[in-house]
Amino acid sequence: MVGNDPALRRADWDKPALRRAQQAADSIAELVAATEPGARLGTREELRARCGVSVGTFNETLRILQARGLVTVRPGPGGGLFAAEQSPMVRLGNSVLALDAQQTDVADAVRIRDALDPLLIEDALWHASPADLAGLRDRLGVMAEAAKGGDAAAFVHANWKLHAAIAEISPNPLLRSLYLSLLDLIESHTLSVLPGDGKPLPDYINERLALHAGLIDALERRDRDEAIRLIHAHNVTA
Template structure:
């Protein structure tokens, strides 16, 4: 008979790398429930979900930390409380659906959420500091995005998308801000093995729509049109996952 510590111990593969672990497995099981539920739907109490996963209290708490870091669940105390399916931003859905990540999934989900929050600051800087040469390079990357969209190459599209955001960030005169943003993009890209269509919509129209949105954003930056740029970056965050 094994104790709970042994049951919940992270397995180690023959090559010395850590396995998924009981906490990760429990988090994955609850994540499936959250993704299948409507945003805000109650998934159950902590006790009910821990029993469903068959793990110890400490392991369940670690699984809960992973789920919260990925933006998948919300915890509400008191009568009628428990775990609820969270409202996810499009960028968080990107990290949890389209990106096939390695073992650093939690760190990547956190990086995506922070990157999402920094975008408006960098757009503000680009509005007033982007040169004609900067805009020209952004348009070249947009051409790559358009070609990837036409070829239904989601992986090439996402990588071009990241290059565009990195190029916009490079315009900022604030060293700390652009350095932080670049580090977040590097982390996301380094731990992404591949990009998978999420199956929620036809791929070609979706990629074309996202390409057009980014083209409009670059146009707004070139025209120093703050109102349009802020509206577009809001749409970027609320109407899609790229």
């Protein structure tokens, strides 16, 4: 456990407290980069004071840092936060997470994600189990409910979760990790521009729903030509 105060929920990513937690995590990440692996960074309280955030916000900061594989926590006298040993995979993920929230960065992330989509579809064609396909249909059902209810933000979230579920099918840890890191980057920096609940959905959204339904049908039939055609159409019209 990182503390008694709860960390922020994923649904709260667009709130100022999380932005402060992310900024604090970035600040400590710079400290980690300037030290040797295993070096002591300071106590929790020292680092919290250095970042100028509340206890609850620092709990979330610590969760972010641990998820990135940047720090380890040791209890007792002489304990505190220490710079973690980082594998090449962790360094790759941290490079993605360190991207700025500028529009050009998000656009680049979308471009790279789109380039990886056909690889993930190839893996899904070969490796998707009946349970995996049932899970994809569940995700599609959430998209359909959001479209029916006119909830554009929920539709986009459900769309991202569907693509994350497709990525999870891949047996390739490098491809899976890179894709999911890019998806997290895109999601966390797009929340502030999503339309609010109750806004009318254009025909385009319903077309996207039909495209994803066709894609899952093609995966279930193991129809490679149709699945690849649809994922290219998905990325061209996104």
